[in-house]
Amino acid sequence: MVDHSRLAIHQITFGEELPFRECVEVLARNGVTRTAVWRPKLQAVGVEDGARILRDCGMEVTGLAPAGLATSPDPAAWRAAVDDNRRALDEAAAIDADHLVTISGGLEQGSKDLEGARNRMLEALGRLVPEARRTGVRIGIEPLHPMMCAGRAVLCTLRQAIDWCDELDADDAVGLVVDTYSVWWDPNVARDIRRAGARICAFHVNDWLLDTRDLRLDRGMPGDGVIDIRNLRRLVDGAGYTGPCEVEVFSARDWWQRNPGEVVRIVQQRFPKYV
Numbered sequence: 001m002v003d004h005s006r007l008a009i010h011q012i013t014f015g016e017e018l019p020f021r022e023c024v025e026v027l028a029r030n031g032v033t034r035t036a037v038w039r040p041k042l043q044a045v046g047v048e049d050g051a052r053i054l055r056d057c058g059m060e061v062t063g064l065a066p067a068g069l070a071t072s073p074d075p076a077a078w079r080a081a082v083d084d085n086r087r088a089l090d091e092a093a094a095i096d097a098d099h100l101v102t103i104s105g106g107l108e109q110g111s112k113d114l115e116g117a118r119n120r121m122l123e124a125l126g127r128l129v130p131e132a133r134r135t136g137v138r139i140g141i142e143p144l145h146p147m148m149c150a151g152r153a154v155l156c157t158l159r160q161a162i163d164w165c166d167e168l169d170a171d172d173a174v175g176l177v178v179d180t181y182s183v184w185w186d187p188n189v190a191r192d193i194r195r196a197g198a199r200i201c202a203f204h205v206n207d208w209l210l211d212t213r214d215l216r217l218d219r220g221m222p223g224d225g226v227i228d229i230r231n232l233r234r235l236v237d238g239a240g241y242t243g244p245c246e247v248e249v250f251s252a253r254d255w256w257q258r259n260p261g262e263v264v265r266i267v268q269q270r271f272p273k274y275v
């Protein structure tokens with residue numbers, strides 16, 4: 001008997017176009033009971049309807065993504081970003097999400113102030129800690145691969161994310177998201193996952209294609225690339241993580257072009273083999 005008990009599939013694996021309801025229904029039809037919700041899809045359908053669709057399909061929500069992106073040097077824009085994160089926490093609570101997936105944001109056009117960008121995101125997280133406690137939704141901070149540092153995430157190693165957690169000192173409100181795509185290359189990954197320990201609140205899986213064609217939107221399906229996903233899964237398990245393993249494939253040219261039912265079935269074939 002193949003064990004799918006830890007399988008979750010992120011809505012973004014079906015691309016940006018497939019509407020919220022269709023994403024949830026194709027999973028339910030194929031026996032998948034856990035999903036991560038892509039925030040733009042939820043906002044398109046509305047939080048109330050979204051929550052109802054999830055309930056009707058018996059779907060459990062791991063994370064709501066993405067949030068964060070609070071690095072702006074412009075004080076008004078920074079405050080607006082913090083407010084948007086407050087709203088995201090409320091939305092996450094409304095759909096009973098376990099956590100809010102939070103990436104840091106990158107550098108603004110023309111800015112070279114990397115340290116300032118990092119400080120501003122850390123300060124934003126500090127402001128959001130009481131909001132996470134108020135809503136009962138944990139903030140899951142996710143470092144992205146360093147190639148995303150300029151455009152998307154000045155928080156780009158697990159070690160840096162752990163340091164931020166140390167500084168925030170709010171383990172009840174802030175956890176860590178480990179994504180195979182972002183951490184696999186890191187020579188310190190085993191040590192850092194051990195160090196992350198009980199702070200790990202999510203484990204995202206996908207593969208690194210040897211001839212990757214896009215910085216952000218050419219992730220591979222588990223099994224198609226070079227990442228030893230099983231080894232990373234054993235490491236997070238060894239650190240005490242027992243939660244879902246969430247297949248999250250940003251793939252504009254390949255998987256997003258395929259039939260959603262086919263995508264789910266292939267994930268289900270690959271999962272017991274590679275995760």
Ligand code: ZN
Binds near residue numbers: 204
């Ligand atoms: Zn991820």
